[in-house]
Amino acid sequence: MGIGNVESIANWVFRCGFDYEYQHGNDIYRHEKNILIIPGVANSVGLMRAINKNEILKNKIKNKTYRRVVGICAGFHVLTNYIEEGPEKMKGLELINARTKNMERYRTGWAAINFNIKNSEHLRKQVYFNHGCAVYAMYGKNEQMDMMIEKKIIGLQFHPEKSGEYGVMLGMEILNV
Numbered sequence: 567m568g569i570g571n572v573e574s575i576a577n578w579v580f581r582c583g584f585d586y587e588y589q590h591g592n593d594i595y596r597h598e599k600n601i602l603i604i605p606g607v608a609n610s611v612g613l614m615r616a617i618n619k620n621e622i623l624k625n626k627i628k629n630k631t632y633r634r635v636v637g638i639c640a641g642f643h644v645l646t647n648y649i650e651e652g653p654e655k656m657k658g659l660e661l662i663n664a665r666t667k668n669m670e671r672y673r674t675g676w677a678a679i680n681f682n683i684k685n686s687e688h689l690r691k692q693v694y695f696n697h698g699c700a701v702y703a704m705y706g707k708n709e710q711m712d713m714m715i716e717k718k719i720i721g722l723q724f725h726p727e728k729s730g731e732y733g734v735m736l737g738m739e740i741l742n743v
Contacts, residue, residue: 571727575605575638578727582737599743602632606639606725610666610699611654614644627659634743635661635719642666642721643699651699661719664703 572588579586589602604613604627617624627635637645643666646658650667658666700723720740726733 571605571725574725574727575603578733578737579603579741581734582741584741599741600633601741601743602627602635604635604637604641604644606637606641609651610640610643610649611651611656613640614649614656614658617644617659624659628661630661630718633718634740636740637719637721638727639723639725640699642701642723645719645721646701649699662701662703662721664701666699666701669698669700 576586576588584599586603617627626632635645637643643649643651644658645661646664646666647660647662648665649656649658650665652668701721722736726736729736
C-alpha cells in the first residue's frame with residue numbers, strides 16, 4: 567500500500583522473538599500465528615483509502631479471518647467506526663465501537679501510561695507517541711480517549727516499536743496468542 571513504518575514494525579516483531587512476513591504490498595505483516603499488524607505513521611484517512619482499494623484485505627479484516635488484528639497509531643484509527651482527520655472524514659472498518667478525531671494539539675514524544683501485562687510488576691511505563699488524532703470511545707455518556715483495547719482486536723495509540731523494553735514486553739504479550 568505504500569503507507570506505514572514497515573521496517574520499524576518488522577524489527578519490533580523480531581525483537582519480540584517472532585517471525586513475520588510481509589503481506590499486501592509489503593506494508594502489513596503477519597505473524598506466524600496469523601496475526602495481522604497494521605502499522606502507523608501515516609495519515610489515517612490515507613491509510614483507510616489504501617485499505618478500501620484492497621478489497622481482499624479489507625474483507626479479511628472485517629470478516630475477522632485473522633486470529634488477532636493489531637493496529638498501531640493510524641492502524642488503530644482505521645479500526646474505529648469513523649475517522650476525522652483535519653478536514654477529512656470517512657468511515658473506518660467498524661471493528662472497534664469508537665471514533666478517531668483530531669486532538670487539540672499534535673502529541674509527540676514520551677508519556678507514561680498504565681500497562682496491565684501478565685507476569686509484570688511494571689504498571690506505569692513510558693511509551694512513545696507521535697500523532698495528531700486519537701481514538702475516543704463512549705463509556706455511558708462520557709467520551710474518553712483510549713490507548714489500547716484488549717480483545718481479538720488490539721489498538722495501540724502509541725508506538726510499541728519505538729517504546730524500548732516496554733514496547734517489547736507488550737509485543738511479547740500480544741503477539742504470543
